[in-house]
Amino acid sequence: MFQGRSPSRSQNQQETLFLPSFCDIRMVFAVVVIAELLAFVLVLANNRNAPWSELGLVSLFLQWIALSSAAVLCLARPMLAQVSNTAAALTSYLLLLLTTAVISEVAFQMGELGDQLRSTDHAGFLFRNLGISAILSALVLRYLYVQHQWRQKMQAEAQARVQALQARIRPHFLFNSMNSIAALTRSDPVRAELAVQDLSDLFRVSLRDASERVTLEEELDVAHRYLRMESLRLSDRLMVEWDIERLPRKRLVPSLILQPLLENAVYHGIEPLPRGGTISINGRAEGRRISITMLNPRVPDNAEAHRQGNRIALENIRLRLQLAFGEQAGVALRELDDQFETTLYFPREKMQ
Amino acid sequence: MKCLVVDDEGLARQRLARLLCDVEGYEVCGEAASGEQALQQVQQLQPELVLMDIRMPGMDGLEAARHLANLETPPAVVFTTAYGDHALEAFETQAVDYLLKPIHPERLLQALDKARRLSRAQMDKLQDMQAIGKRTHLCARNRGNLELIPVNEVVYLQADSKYVTVCSSTQRILIEESLKSLEQEFGNQFIRVHRNALVAVPAIRGLEKDSDGHCCIVLEGVNERLEVSRRQLPEVRKLIRAGGV
Numbered sequence: 001m002f003q004g005r006s007p008s009r010s011q012n013q014q015e016t017l018f019l020p021s022f023c024d025i026r027m028v029f030a031v032v033v034i035a036e037l038l039a040f041v042l043v044l045a046n047n048r049n050a051p052w053s054e055l056g057l058v059s060l061f062l063q064w065i066a067l068s069s070a071a072v073l074c075l076a077r078p079m080l081a082q083v084s085n086t087a088a089a090l091t092s093y094l095l096l097l098l099t100t101a102v103i104s105e106v107a108f109q110m111g112e113l114g115d116q117l118r119s120t121d122h123a124g125f126l127f128r129n130l131g132i133s134a135i136l137s138a139l140v141l142r143y144l145y146v147q148h149q150w151r152q153k154m155q156a157e158a159q160a161r162v163q164a165l166q167a168r169i170r171p172h173f174l175f176n177s178m179n180s181i182a183a184l185t186r187s188d189p190v191r192a193e194l195a196v197q198d199l200s201d202l203f204r205v206s207l208r209d210a211s212e213r214v215t216l217e218e219e220l221d222v223a224h225r226y227l228r229m230e231s232l233r234l235s236d237r238l239m240v241e242w243d244i245e246r247l248p249r250k251r252l253v254p255s256l257i258l259q260p261l262l263e264n265a266v267y268h269g270i271e272p273l274p275r276g277g278t279i280s281i282n283g284r285a286e287g288r289r290i291s292i293t294m295l296n297p298r299v300p301d302n303a304e305a306h307r308q309g310n311r312i313a314l315e316n317i318r319l320r321l322q323l324a325f326g327e328q329a330g331v332a333l334r335e336l337d338d339q340f341e342t343t344l345y346f347p348r349e350k351m352q
Numbered sequence: 353m354k355c356l357v358v359d360d361e362g363l364a365r366q367r368l369a370r371l372l373c374d375v376e377g378y379e380v381c382g383e384a385a386s387g388e389q390a391l392q393q394v395q396q397l398q399p400e401l402v403l404m405d406i407r408m409p410g411m412d413g414l415e416a417a418r419h420l421a422n423l424e425t426p427p428a429v430v431f432t433t434a435y436g437d438h439a440l441e442a443f444e445t446q447a448v449d450y451l452l453k454p455i456h457p458e459r460l461l462q463a464l465d466k467a468r469r470l471s472r473a474q475m476d477k478l479q480d481m482q483a484i485g486k487r488t489h490l491c492a493r494n495r496g497n498l499e500l501i502p503v504n505e506v507v508y509l510q511a512d513s514k515y516v517t518v519c520s521s522t523q524r525i526l527i528e529e530s531l532k533s534l535e536q537e538f539g540n541q542f543i544r545v546h547r548n549a550l551v552a553v554p555a556i557r558g559l560e561k562d563s564d565g566h567c568c569i570v571l572e573g574v575n576e577r578l579e580v581s582r583r584q585l586p587e588v589r590k591l592i593r594a595g596g597v
Contacts (some may be wrong), residue, residue, distance in 0.1 A: 175434035175453055176361065182454040183367035231362045274360075274386055274409040 002312075017081045017088060018148035023074040026065070035059075035066035038136070054135065057265040061107060065133070069099045089145065093137055100133035101126065158319055170263060173229075174199075180233050182244050195232055198225040208255055213324070216290075217249040223258045223281070230266050237276025247283035251290065253346065254320040260313040261294055261331075269296030269340060289328075298340045314342075321346055353464075354381040359405040359432065364453065366404055368432065371460055380463065387411025388489070391419055391498055399427050401467050403451075406433045410446065411488050419491040419498060428467040439503040486537055490518050492525035499525045508575050509534055509542065509550040521573030538564060544589055545569055546581045556592065 020027055039059040043051050046155070062189055066138035072095050073080075080088040104126050184192035205222050232308045258281075265279050277297035284291050312332045321329035355378055359365045362385075369380045381397045384390040388411050390404060402420065406413040415427045432452035449463040483508040489500045489565065515526040516534065535542065535550055542550040556568040567578035567585055580588055 057560070171435045176364075177435060179367065179453040179455075180361070180363040183363040183370075187366060233363060235362055271360075271407075272409045 016085075016152075017077070018078060018085050019073065019077065019092060020144065021074070021077060022070040025076070028070055031070045032063065033065050033076070034140075037103065038062055040197055056060060061103075064107070065103050065129075067098055068103055069096050069294050072096075072099050085145070089141055093141060096137040097130060097133055100129055101151060104129040112274045116244075125292070129169070157322070158323055166327065170267070173263065174265070176233055177229050178219045184232075191232070195229060198229050201225055202229065202259075205255060205259075211254040212255050214255045215249060216251045216253055219253055219255065219258055220244060220247070220249075222256070223262055226259050226262060227266075227279070230270075232271065234266075234276060237273070238270050239276070239278040239322055241278060241280035244283035245280060246285050247290065247292070248285055254324050256292075257317050257321065257344060258292065260317065263298035264313050265340070272299045282304055288348050289345055290348050291343055293341060293343045295341050298335060300340050317344070353378050354397065354399040354402055355379065355401045355403060356382050356390065356393055356399040356427070357403050358387075358408070358416070358585070360385050360408040361405075362434075364405065366457065371455060371457055372403075374457065375461065375464065387419075389397060390416045393498065394420060394423070394427060395497055399428065400430045403430050403432055406431050406450075415487050417487065418487070419489065422436075422491055422493045422498060423485065424493070424496055427468030430463045430467050448484060456568045471566070472473060490525070490527055491585075492518070492527045496526070499523070501525060503541065504552075507552050507555045507571050508578060510578070511548040519574060519576075543584075543588065543591060545584050546579055549578050551578065553591065556588075559584070559588070 022028065022031070035106075036059060039055060039062045042058055042062075043055045046054070073092055076092065076095060080091060083091070108122060108125055177195070181192050181195050181199070184195060202222065202225055227238070227240050233239070262279065262281075270276050270279065278295075280292045281294045282295070284293075314333060318331045321331065325346045330344075332343045332345070335342040355372055357368050357372070357380055359368065365383045366387075367574050369383065372378050373382050378401075381399050382393045383540075386395045386408050391411075393399075394402065402417075404413040404416060411419075413431055416433070420426050420429065432453055432455065433450060434453045436590070437510065450465050451459055451463055463557055487503060490501050490506065491501075492499045501518055501520050501523050505522075507521060508518045508519050509531060511531040514528070516529055516531055518525050519529055519580050531548065531550060535544060538550075540550060541554075543553055543556075545551050551569060551571065555572045557572050560568055560570055560577070562577065567580045567582075569580050569588065570577060
């Protein structure tokens with residue numbers, strides 16, 4: 001039922017434990033709701049005369065067990081994360097049964113609560129509670145395990161897709177750049193040399209592993225180099241405005257999240273215009289969020305192709321951002337009257 | 353042999369011009385950065401050979417070549433491209449030459465040797481390809497010169513026996529194409545108002561009745577009123593009511 005974990009422990013082993021964190025307030029809320037539903041089921045199944053007073057009592061008892069179990073799992077989490085999922089599952093199962101047993105015993109010994117709850121003798125009471133707990137804990141653990149596996153599968157699939165989709169620099173760009181360099185080698189060897197360096201750096205980056213993180217500074221540097229190559233070809237048809245002073249340079253981001261968007265901006269927004277246009281890049285860090293906005297001219301005849309080209313790049317970048325930062329990161333696209341606006345956003349602080 | 357170099361990138365023109373300089377018997381008589389400029393330069397400088405990039409802003413190389421073929425003595429055309437112009441695959445069989453950038457000097461020599469005017473079959477092929485990528489200009493030959501009207505400035509197209517009149521607010525040319533093929537190519541920009549007329553949708557200003565009681569369409573930028581046939585009237589009305597105008 002449970003897969004063994006590989007012996008090598010990565011830094012994010014907490015993520016590979018199949019149990020979610022029961023210290024999380026949302027998880028606690030879920031536990032409360034489930035315990036309450038169970039209380040309803042038990043009372044309804046019992047079919048007694050005064051269901052409401054009984055519901056109160058049963059709820060109290062069940063919440064007591066449920067919340068204690070959540071607390072125990074929360075405290076045991078660091079330890080559970082150290083062992084294989086099989087061992088973690090067995091341990092947490094035993095912990096849940098133990099918690100149930102202890103609390104049942106305490107409740108039995110307590111005066112009034114015990115009086116009302118014990119419809120049977122001591123052993124029967126304990127046996128009944130343990131039975132319910134055994135079945136429910138198994139179900140819940142199984143559910144959590146399956147859900148975890150599903151999430152892992154999704155993540156692996158996303159990873160594979162990212163690898164496949166990894167933003168490779170367009171061949172169109174490569175060959176045109178090579179052509180520019182061929183022209184420059186005689187007329188302006190110094191610029192030719194610079195262009196070869198820029199192009200090499202760009203390709204080194206594009207050949208890197210897709211999951212690798214770089215600082216925002218490096219990513220901006222790649223963007224700079226890319227645009228410098230493009231302005232070599234397009235000369236004064238490409239104008240670039242940078243406003244990135246407010247970006248925290250040391251923030252780690254997935255590599256190649258900016259360049260593919262800029263490449264689209266140049267390919268669809270600048271190249272089709274005989275007189276060219278301006279690309280502006282605007283970085284902001286507001287509150288807990290970093291956003292980078294790119295604006296480029298919208299070429300009406302070309303808008304559909306632009307959207308198509310963007311969709312692939314956007315999907316790719318959105319996936320990689322979300323793998324890195326979760327749901328708080330993404331890419332947004334807006335079509336203004338005469339401009340395309342693409343915004344990348346992600347949290348400012350590294351998530352735990 | 354006089355050559356015209358057409359490319360939107362300055363460095364690409366520079367390199368091609370230099371390569372041509374090294375070949376005996378060829379001289380670069382001019383350069384152009386777009387299809388439109390290329391057509392102007394060809395008429396001015398009368399080159400025998402045009403080396404033309406395919407992907408250019410505005411009118412691209414394929415369209416420019418197609419218009420050039422309308423000339424009485426069209427120059428030979430050799431296409432240049434960087435990569436991924438899948439349109440070229442269609443050319444493989446047609447043997448119009450094309451060069452991949454960065455261009456090898458030996459390949460250039462070969463291409464110059466082979467350079468010929470586009471054949472009829474090649475023109476047809478170009479036409480087919482243009483159907484995929486619509487033209488940006490319509491073109492007519494007028495006393496040896498090419499006259500161009502950008503498609504988005506055209507107000508209406510009216511068929512008259514052999515020719516189609518292309519009318520913008522400032523120009524009027526005759527082209528030898530069928531209204532039907534024009535409708536197929538530019539169907540989303542024009543609407544048919546009569547058996548013999550297509551009208552640019554953005555130019556429509558409204559409908560009115562003439563003295564004979566016929567329904568006529570009022571167009572921006574021209575004084576003529578075109579008759580709307582009874583058959584087309586509902587569709588035209590629908591378009592106007594839909595706020596497309």
